[in-house]
Amino acid sequence: xxxxxxxxxxxxxxxxxxxxxxxxxxxxxxxxxxxxxxxxxxxxxxxxxxxxxxxxxxxxxxxxxxxxxxxxxxxxxxxxxxxxxxxxxxxxxxxxxxxxxxxxxxxxxxxxxxxxxxxxxxxxxxxxxxxxxxxxxxxxxxxxxxxxxxxxxxxxxxxxxxxxxxxxxxxxxxxxxxxxxxxxxxxxxxxxxxxxxxxxxxxxxxxxxxxxxxxxxxxxxxxxxxxxxxxxxxxxxxxxxxxxxxxxxxxxxxxxxxxxxxxxxxxxxxxxxxxxxxxxxxxxxxxx
Amino acid sequence: xxxxxxxxxxxxxxxxxxxxxxxxxxxxxxxxxxxxxxxxxxxxxxxxxxxxxxxxxxxxxxxxxxxxxxxxxxxxxxxxxxxxxxxxxxxxxxxxxxxxxxxxxxxxxxxxxxxxxxxxxxxxxxxxxxxxxxxxxxxxxxxxxxxxxxxxxxxxxxxxxxxxxxxxxxxxxxxxxxxxxxxxxxxxxxxxxxxxxxxxxxxxxxxxxxxxxxxxxxxxxxxxxxxxxx
Numbered sequence: 001x002x003x004x005x006x007x008x009x010x011x012x013x014x015x016x017x018x019x020x021x022x023x024x025x026x027x028x029x030x031x032x033x034x035x036x037x038x039x040x041x042x043x044x045x046x047x048x049x050x051x052x053x054x055x056x057x058x059x060x061x062x063x064x065x066x067x068x069x070x071x072x073x074x075x076x077x078x079x080x081x082x083x084x085x086x087x088x089x090x091x092x093x094x095x096x097x098x099x100x101x102x103x104x105x106x107x108x109x110x111x112x113x114x115x116x117x118x119x120x121x122x123x124x125x126x127x128x129x130x131x132x133x134x135x136x137x138x139x140x141x142x143x144x145x146x147x148x149x150x151x152x153x154x155x156x157x158x159x160x161x162x163x164x165x166x167x168x169x170x171x172x173x174x175x176x177x178x179x180x181x182x183x184x185x186x187x188x189x190x191x192x193x194x195x196x197x198x199x200x201x202x203x204x205x206x207x208x209x210x211x212x213x214x215x216x217x218x219x220x221x222x223x224x225x226x227x228x229x230x231x232x233x234x235x236x237x238x239x240x241x242x243x244x245x246x247x248x249x250x251x252x253x254x255x256x257x258x259x260x261x262x263x264x265x266x267x268x269x270x271x272x273x274x275x276x277x278x279x280x281x282x283x284x285x286x287x288x
Numbered sequence: 289x290x291x292x293x294x295x296x297x298x299x300x301x302x303x304x305x306x307x308x309x310x311x312x313x314x315x316x317x318x319x320x321x322x323x324x325x326x327x328x329x330x331x332x333x334x335x336x337x338x339x340x341x342x343x344x345x346x347x348x349x350x351x352x353x354x355x356x357x358x359x360x361x362x363x364x365x366x367x368x369x370x371x372x373x374x375x376x377x378x379x380x381x382x383x384x385x386x387x388x389x390x391x392x393x394x395x396x397x398x399x400x401x402x403x404x405x406x407x408x409x410x411x412x413x414x415x416x417x418x419x420x421x422x423x424x425x426x427x428x429x430x431x432x433x434x435x436x437x438x439x440x441x442x443x444x445x446x447x448x449x450x451x452x453x454x455x456x457x458x459x460x461x462x463x464x465x466x467x468x469x470x471x472x473x474x475x476x477x478x479x480x481x482x483x484x485x486x487x488x489x490x491x492x493x494x495x496x497x498x499x500x501x502x503x504x505x506x507x508x509x510x511x512x513x514x515x516x517x518x
Contacts, residue, residue: 243387258327258329261328261347271366
C-alpha cells in the first residue's frame with residue numbers, strides 16, 4: 001500500500017511549522033505503511049562551495065562531532081562539508097550512509113512505525129520551505145532503513161513512491177550501464193536512478209517525469225522534491241490514490257484526504273484529485 | 289420541533305466512527321442525522337438499511353455510504369474512493385467531487401455527484417443510476433451490466449469498455465470509447481427516461497443536449513474470429 005505526503009509552504013507561518021505539519025500528515029498515513037517512515041525537508045541553504053549531507057549511522061554511539069559541526073537527529077546527522085574535502089572525509093567512514101546531499105535537502109528515514117519516527121526525529125522542531133514524507137508497506141524489497149523512502153535521486157532531489165514497478169530489474173541493468181549506482185534491490189530506487197539519469201542527460205524535471213510514462217512499467221504515484229519545489233505524477237491507469245489541496249498558505253498532496261485534513265484551513269482548501277499521466281509542479285524562486 | 293423531526297448530531301472529532309455506524313445500524317434508528325468533522329474518515333455511514341437521512345458536513349474518505357439500502361446520504365464536501373460502492377437502493381449525493389470507482393458494482397438506487405467523478409466511475413454497475421454534473425475519468429462504466437450513467441461534462445478515455453447493458457448518456461465530449469462501446473441513436477423513449485432521471489436527481493438539463501452510448505454486443509461470447517480484439 002504505502003502512504004505519501006508532500007507540503008509546500010506559501011507563508012512564513014507554515015514554513016516555521018513545516019516539520020510539525022508534515023509529521024501530523026505522516027502520522028495519519030501510518031496505517032498505510034507501518035513498516036518504515038521517512039521524510040525529506042528543504043531548509044536553509046548551505047553556503048556557496050559547501051554541501052549539506054544527511055548521514056545515517058548504524059552505530060548508536062557514532063562520534064558525529066568528529067565530522068565537525070553536526071546536527072544530530074536520532075540515527076542521522078546533518079553536516080555541512082566543504083566541497084573540496086567532503087569526498088575524502090566520507091571515504092574514511094565507509095559505515096556512514098549518505099542519505100541525501102545538496103544545498104537545501106535534509107533527509108531522514110528509518111524502519112520503524114511512522115508515529116514513532118515523528119516523535120524520535122522531533123519533526124516538530126524543524127522549519128523548512130517544503131518537504132515530502134513516506135510511510136512504507138514493503139512489497140518489492142526488504143524492510144530496512146536503506147529500503148525506506150524517500151530515495152535521493154541526486155543533489156537536492158528525492159522521490160517517494162506509492163505503487164510497484166514491474167520492469168525495475170531490466171531498467172536497473174540499463175541504468176548501471178549508464179553509470180548510475182544502486183544500493184538496494186528496491187524498485188523505487190530504480191525510478192529515482194532513472195530521474196537522475198534523465199536530468200543528467202539534460203531533461204527538465206517536467207520532461208524527465210513525462211518520459212517516465214514511456215519507460216516505467218507498473219503502478220505509481222510519485223512525489224519528487226527539488227531544491228525549489230515539488231512535482232507529482234500518477235501512472236496512466238491511476239491505480240494508486242492521490243489527492244491535492246491548496247490554500248493561500250500552502251499546497252499539499254497526500255495518498256488520502258485525511259492526511260490533509262490535519263492542516264490549518266484544510267476545510268476551506270480547494271481539493272482535487274490529480275489526473276493520471278499529468279505532471280504537476282510547484283516551485284518557488286530558485287536558490288541563488 | 290417535534291420529536292420526529294429532531295436531528296441526531298454526531299461529531300466525528302469526538303465520537304469513534306464505529307459508534308456512529310453502530311447507531312445507524314440499530315433496529316430503532318432515528319430518522320435524521322447530521323455528521324460533522326469527518327476529516328476524511330473512511331467508511332462513514334456504510335451498510336445502512338433503513339429509511340433515514342444522513343447529512344455529512346465535510347470531506348469523507350473511502351467507501352462512504354457503501355452498500356447503502358433505502359437511506360439517503362448527502363455529503364456536503366468531497367468523497368474519496370468508492371463512494372456508495374455496491375449501493376442496493378436509496379440515494380447518495382455529494383456536493384463536491386467523488387474519487388475513483390464511484391458507485392462500483394452498484395445494484396440499484398441513485399448517486400448524484402455535483403462535481404467531477406474520477407476514473408472508473410460506475411465500474412461494473414449492475415443497476416444503479418449515476419448522475420455526474422461534472423466530468424468522469426477514464427474507464428467509466430467499465431463492464432457495466434445494467435443501470436444508467438449520465439454525465440453532464442466530459443468523459444475520459446475508454447468509456448464503457450466491455451459494456452453489457454448499462455446505458456450511458458454524455459452531454460460533453462468523450463475522449464474515446466472502450467471496446468464494444470458505440471454511440472447509439474437517442475430516441476424519444478431515451479429522452480423520456482433521461483428527463484425523468486435528471487428530474488429525480490434535481491439536475492436542470494435538456495435531454496436533447498445528450499448523446500447515448502451503449503454496447504455493440506459483439507463481445508458477449510467468445511468467438512475465435514474476434515480473438516484479435518481481446
